[in-house]
């Protein structure tokens with residue numbers, strides 16, 4: 001591989017303090033702990049309290065990643081999110097300012113649950129093009145602020161959190177260097193995951209006829225099928241491009257969409273259970289944040305260790321998907 005590689009130099013994760021169990025949800029929705037556990041693998045999740053925004057989660061995860069890197073300087077901040085603090089401006093500049101990073105390049109990436117993979121591509125590009133030597137990539141979502149609290153098909157899955165990595169310029173041969181990135185999209189299927197109102201199409205047409213159009217909506221069953229297919233094929237391609245056999249993978253870190261989806265993808269890739277990383281049971285589906293939050297937790301509790309060959313894959317609205325590989329470096333999650 002030519003040019004400068006992006007190398008993971010720090011990692012951090014954060015969830016807000018308010019815990020919501022399945023039984024809490026069952027008190028206000030026509031659902032049950034048994035249904036949620038068996039259909040999604042989720043037992044509990046953390047949610048923002050009133051007044052807390054995505055930037056608040058992003059700053060916490062960003063602080064931890066910078067501390068983990070042991071070097072507070074970066075030249076750019078990339079924030080992957082579906083729940084920016086406001087429609088305009090982007091949230092990344094405020095996060096950069098609150099982290100005391102000065103007047104660095106800062107922008108948001110909108111790729112829903114694939115945001116971390118797309119963010120890795122953006123950050124790698126900044127490094128490869130000599131625009132930045134060090135990039136803070138944060139993936140943060142306060143999904144509970146856009147989910148319809150009365151919609152049991154989404155309210156039981158989505159939750160809030162943030163994860164972040166510091167990437168530095170380095171060599172492709174180093175531990176921590178990102179391998180080839182596979183990215184894709186299918187806008188023909190954008191209706192499977194959407195917030196219909198709030199953008200230029202609705203605003204130019206006038207107020208939404210249906211107040212529920214302001215909320216996140218997902219056609220679960222179709223989304224499920226595409227998630228399995230796309231994460232399987234993107235993972236296969238990324239491993240192939242990296243020159244890895246599938247049984248070389250020590251740790252499989254997929255977007256925590258649904259435990260059944262993760263099991264299906266892992267089965268298709270023949271990744272045994274002990275090599276799969278998961279935290280969906282404790283944190284639910286945290287959107288773009290899910291992969292870096294999982295990596296941060298796994299690095300901190302020892303499930304993920306230096307030298308592990310890791311495969312990352314994500315899938316989300318757009319539709320969008322992605323995958324990449326890396327050998328986990330000596331970084332400490334704080």
Ligand code: UT7
Nearest residue numbers: 031035039113152153156220221223224227257258315316
């Ligand atoms: O993060 C990015 C992308 N997102 C995903 O990848 C998520 C993909 N989809 C899913 O995870 C699953 O499709 C869901 C968890 C959303 C739903 O699970 P499912 O096994 O696909 O259920 P379903 O939609 O086929 O519904 C089965 C039944 C239905 O009842 P009937 O029609 O069989 O009588 C639903 O009305 O379960 C019912 N149902 C519920 N029941 C209790 C749906 N949600 C609930 C609920 N509690 N929360």
